[in-house]
Amino acid sequence: MTVIGLRLARPGAIASRRSLRVLEHDLLVFRRGWYSYVLSGMSQPFLYLVAMGIGLGLYVNRNGSLPGGVPYLDYIAPALLVTQAMMAAAFESAWPIMGKIHWDKTYHAALNTPLGALDLLAGDLMWVAFRATLLSVLFLAVIVVLGAAASPLVVFAVPIAVLTALAFAAPIMAFTATQTGDGGFNALFRFGITPLFLFSGTFFPIEKLPLWLQPLAWITPLYHGVAAARSLSIGQVDPVGLSIHVAALAAVALLGLWAARITFRRRLVV
Amino acid sequence: MPETTVPATQPLIHARALTKCFGSFTAVNGIDFDVAPGEAFGFLGPNGAGKTSTMRMIGTVSPVTSGELTVFGLDPAQHGARIRARLGVVPQADTLDSELSVLENLLIFGRYFDLSWAESRRRATELLEFVQLTERAGDKVEPLSGGMKRRLVIARSLINEPSLLLLDEPTTGLDPQARHLVWDRLYRLKQRGVTLCLTTHYMDEAEQLCDRLVVMDQARIVAEGSPRQLIDKYVTREVLELRFRRNDDETDDSAHLDGRLEGLAERIEQLPDRVLVYTADGEAAAATAYERGLRPASVLVRRSSLEDVFLRLTGRSLVD
Numbered sequence: 001m002t003v004i005g006l007r008l009a010r011p012g013a014i015a016s017r018r019s020l021r022v023l024e025h026d027l028l029v030f031r032r033g034w035y036s037y038v039l040s041g042m043s044q045p046f047l048y049l050v051a052m053g054i055g056l057g058l059y060v061n062r063n064g065s066l067p068g069g070v071p072y073l074d075y076i077a078p079a080l081l082v083t084q085a086m087m088a089a090a091f092e093s094a095w096p097i098m099g100k101i102h103w104d105k106t107y108h109a110a111l112n113t114p115l116g117a118l119d120l121l122a123g124d125l126m127w128v129a130f131r132a133t134l135l136s137v138l139f140l141a142v143i144v145v146l147g148a149a150a151s152p153l154v155v156f157a158v159p160i161a162v163l164t165a166l167a168f169a170a171p172i173m174a175f176t177a178t179q180t181g182d183g184g185f186n187a188l189f190r191f192g193i194t195p196l197f198l199f200s201g202t203f204f205p206i207e208k209l210p211l212w213l214q215p216l217a218w219i220t221p222l223y224h225g226v227a228a229a230r231s232l233s234i235g236q237v238d239p240v241g242l243s244i245h246v247a248a249l250a251a252v253a254l255l256g257l258w259a260a261r262i263t264f265r266r267r268l269v270v
Numbered sequence: 271m272p273e274t275t276v277p278a279t280q281p282l283i284h285a286r287a288l289t290k291c292f293g294s295f296t297a298v299n300g301i302d303f304d305v306a307p308g309e310a311f312g313f314l315g316p317n318g319a320g321k322t323s324t325m326r327m328i329g330t331v332s333p334v335t336s337g338e339l340t341v342f343g344l345d346p347a348q349h350g351a352r353i354r355a356r357l358g359v360v361p362q363a364d365t366l367d368s369e370l371s372v373l374e375n376l377l378i379f380g381r382y383f384d385l386s387w388a389e390s391r392r393r394a395t396e397l398l399e400f401v402q403l404t405e406r407a408g409d410k411v412e413p414l415s416g417g418m419k420r421r422l423v424i425a426r427s428l429i430n431e432p433s434l435l436l437l438d439e440p441t442t443g444l445d446p447q448a449r450h451l452v453w454d455r456l457y458r459l460k461q462r463g464v465t466l467c468l469t470t471h472y473m474d475e476a477e478q479l480c481d482r483l484v485v486m487d488q489a490r491i492v493a494e495g496s497p498r499q500l501i502d503k504y505v506t507r508e509v510l511e512l513r514f515r516r517n518d519d520e521t522d523d524s525a526h527l528d529g530r531l532e533g534l535a536e537r538i539e540q541l542p543d544r545v546l547v548y549t550a551d552g553e554a555a556a557a558t559a560y561e562r563g564l565r566p567a568s569v570l571v572r573r574s575s576l577e578d579v580f581l582r583l584t585g586r587s588l589v590d
Contacts (some may be wrong), residue, residue, distance in 0.1 A: 018382075021378075021381050021382050021384075024378065024381055025367075025378045025381075028370060028374055028377075028378055029367075029369045029370060032369070032370075104365065104366075104367065104368055105363055105365045106365055106366075106367045108331075108361065108363075108365050109361065109365035109366075109367075109379075109426075110382060111331050112329060112331065112354060112357070112359035112361065112427075113354055113355075113379065113382035113383055113430075114351040114352075114354050114355045114382065114383065114384070115382055116350070116351065269331070269332070269333065270292070270332060
């Protein structure tokens with residue numbers, strides 16, 4: 001699957017140097033209001049971490065029934081790290097991209113310069129990666145301060161979170177380029193992102209889901225991101241499992257990229 | 271790669287049988303035109319005539335369906351980025367970035383054209399001066415007036431010092447004062463040797479700015495020439511406009527002309543609200559009409575305009 005994804009997406013073909021200019025644009029916007037990006041990205045997962053990890057954790061830990069006997073805070077901390085990257089990526093790929101394509105049409109302005117449609121796509125994906133990295137590093141600091149990671153391998157949860165972010169950003173950008181309003185986004189978040197947030201092994205092992213639901217969890221990218229980050233954070237790494245998780249994330253990201261290349265061209269080059 | 275790919279004698283834009291289709295809809299239907307360096311060339315026509323589609327093909331952002339098109343002697347399908355590097359584009363919609371300041375809107379465009387930040391800043395400062403927006407440099411874009419936004423878009427289109435400027439309806443929606451300011455700036459650019467290619471559905475704009483223009487209607491070019499040539503060719507020197515009082519039965523007296531304008535003019539055009547009499551001498555025609563017993567509510571003698579040319583060619587007015 002990864003091989004097909006690679007061939008179809010030809011990542012080399014879109015990494016034009018010009019796409020860096022698009023990233024520069026996004027960083028220019030970021031420079032004006034960096035605090036809002038950080039606060040809006042971090043406040044919610046941080047509240048979850050405190051309320052559930054510490055509050056609810058008291059009760060969960062009493063039963064000691066989590067796999068490997070991990071404290072509940074340690075269990076959900078890496079999951080929330082990945083989740084906040086996913087949330088930020090999903091948001092950035094929906095409304096702001098819609099604005100650039102449809103509302104403000106700033107993509108159309110940029111297309112009058114040497115930039116091409118695929119430069120815009122690649123540049124804004126890099127921006128998502130940047131934002132996910134920034135949020136993940138900050139969240140990692142919180143985890144370390146709270147002593148919620150058992151292993152120093154937890155630092156590798158950051159690249160896992162960024163990869164997860166791209167696995168959401170690319171397909172959602174592909175979807176956004178087919179939309180003419182933000183009605184579809186409400187459905188996407190209500191029936192897609194929020195259920196994923198709750199049922200991808202974030203707060204409890206997916207083995208606790210009804211049997212028929214478990215295969216569904218395996219094919220969602222968040223499950224793989226959470227499982228990979230958690231294994232690193234609690235220091236129980238299974239190399240084969242980790243490779244599968246990373247491969248699954250990369251496959252979804254590349255498939256999304258392939259789809260986005262098509263929908264961006266179709267939308268912007270008419 | 272030599273900077274000038276076109277010898278001075280060769281047109282900057284060259285189109286033959288240029289066609290654009292969207293599915294089964296033909297937006298541009300086999301048009302031919304050339305634009306020479308230094309010229310101000312216009313596409314005049316009503317909304318939906320195919321002007322914007324033509325501009326977007328020249329701007330290399332919309333693929334040509336069929337026919338021939340070169341810009342700077344280059345094929346847009348092959349060398350889109352190279353062509354765009356030398357083009358300035360003022361699109362119909364402002365497409366300004368509301369998340370950035372006035373100055374930043376220019377700076378980032380300079381970066382898109384691969385200018386260094388320092389060079390981009392130098393040019394942006396100069397351009398804000400040129401369009402009289404220096405005081406607003408640090409402001410957000412949203413509170414600017416329509417005229418200011420338009421001027422900012424023009425400044426943005428000049429950041430790469432283009433030799434060809436494409437303007438799609440540069441003054442639509444602006445008040446008269448703002449229009450004149452835009453015209454003045456475009457005129458200065460023309461004097462500096464920038465080739466202008468613009469679309470408009472205002473005949474006064476075409477008359478003010480264009481050395482040469484084509485009249486477009488329903489995806490085709492229906493006439494070509496300088497504003498003066500078009501007027502001389504298709505209409506008379508003067509136009510007598512007669513308005514008649516509206517009767518109770520919703521007809522007006524113009525319905526009862528009974529041929530009383532016969533022989534008075536080269537051509538008579540009956541519009542819903544007035545009668546246009548095309549003649550070399552409007553005053554004389556008005557006097558004759560009066561002698562023949564016509565009593566219009568108002569009489570106006572004016573010089574003929576491109577509006578009249580358009581009416582003559584298509585039977586419809588430009589702005590409806």
